[in-house]
Amino acid sequence: MYHFIVNQKSGSGRALKVWYHVESILWEREVDYEVSFTQSPNHATQLVQQIINSKVKAIIIVGGDGTVHEVINGLQGSKTPLGIIPAGSGNDFCRGMGIPSHYKEALERILKNDKKLIDVGRINDKIFATIAGIGFDGKIAQVTSTSKFKRLFSVIKIGSIPYILNMFKVLLYYKPINVNLNIDTNHVKHEKVWLIAIANTPFYAGGMKICPEAKNNDDLFDICIVKGVSKWGLLRIFPSVFKGKHIDHPAVVTYKGKSLKIVSSNPMVAHGDGEVIGQTPFNIKVLPSLIYIL
Numbered sequence: 001m002y003h004f005i006v007n008q009k010s011g012s013g014r015a016l017k018v019w020y021h022v023e024s025i026l027w028e029r030e031v032d033y034e035v036s037f038t039q040s041p042n043h044a045t046q047l048v049q050q051i052i053n054s055k056v057k058a059i060i061i062v063g064g065d066g067t068v069h070e071v072i073n074g075l076q077g078s079k080t081p082l083g084i085i086p087a088g089s090g091n092d093f094c095r096g097m098g099i100p101s102h103y104k105e106a107l108e109r110i111l112k113n114d115k116k117l118i119d120v121g122r123i124n125d126k127i128f129a130t131i132a133g134i135g136f137d138g139k140i141a142q143v144t145s146t147s148k149f150k151r152l153f154s155v156i157k158i159g160s161i162p163y164i165l166n167m168f169k170v171l172l173y174y175k176p177i178n179v180n181l182n183i184d185t186n187h188v189k190h191e192k193v194w195l196i197a198i199a200n201t202p203f204y205a206g207g208m209k210i211c212p213e214a215k216n217n218d219d220l221f222d223i224c225i226v227k228g229v230s231k232w233g234l235l236r237i238f239p240s241v242f243k244g245k246h247i248d249h250p251a252v253v254t255y256k257g258k259s260l261k262i263v264s265s266n267p268m269v270a271h272g273d274g275e276v277i278g279q280t281p282f283n284i285k286v287l288p289s290l291i292y293i294l
């Protein structure tokens with residue numbers, strides 16, 4: 001039987017509406033299922049820990065990237081496959097995986113039962129499926145998580161607008177920071193770093209293609225560092241991120257690697273899948289071929 005986890009708060013309530021449509025299709029098609037609704041932040045992680053012991057056929061998320069994040073953090077190495085019906089504001093994991101945005105097509109894909117094994121990342125003690133963003137991005141995620149804009153724009157399905165509005169807010173006071181990185185066995189130092197994105201899949205913040213070549217099955221992270229530009233310079237680079245063209249700018253450095261250690265001259269906040277993780281220092285590692293996605 002399939003076990004659905006529905007986050008009623010995802011997409012500012014859209015997930016619950018999506019669930020009612022999905023449930024009526026499950027009835028029509030006589031699919032065997034059970035459903036749990038998350039009751040609070042991090043509840044999805046606890047639910048998964050209970051569900052994996054009951055040997056379900058698959059866990060299906062109706063929600064956004066934050067729910068995917070909480071679910072994969074509950075899997076604890078279990079090979080129970082995950083399906084996702086995108087119903088959040090950003091849905092960047094689904095975008096990166098090519099999962100259809102419409103619930104009917106996403107459900108159709110799940111019912112085909114065609115499993116794909118993917119890598120995920122670990123940042124300190126948290127697992128992430130899409131991107132860990134450190135510095136300016138982490139700060140924006142922190143501000144966005146309590147943002148009133150998010151609710152408004154997820155209702156009209158423009159996931160990246162809250163990020164952009166909060167970007168301007170954070171830009172007023174944010175100062176770039178000096179960092180030391182170990183990328184695998186290489187030590188590199190960068191000054192005046194705005195952000196470090198460590199990517200398993202290309203997109204974050206509702207469709208920004210920060211690491212355009214990231215692949216979730218190559219045992220590698222794609223890493224993008226933006227540094228050494230003024231606030232005005234950063235704003236000029238920004239529009240090109242939607243097409244992934246920012247990587248050609250001289251202020252952008254890219255790497256590939258399996259593990260990173262990051263320390264910084266001042267605390268830098270990180271998010272994983274848009275959920276705030278904590279502050280530097282960070283230990284980050286690829287966990288190859290860890291999760292089955294339907």
Ligand SMILES: Nc1ncnc2c1ncn2[C@@H]1O[C@H](COP(=O)(O)OP(=O)(O)OP(=O)(O)O)[C@@H](O)[C@H]1O
Binds near residue numbers: 010040
């Ligand atoms: N019952 C609940 N009450 C309050 N918050 C909840 C509840 N259940 C889950 N959450 C929280 O809802 C948050 C948002 O979920 P999610 O990320 O799926 O939606 P979203 O933010 O709209 O989408 P996206 O991350 O794709 O932009 C998560 O951080 C999760 O901890």
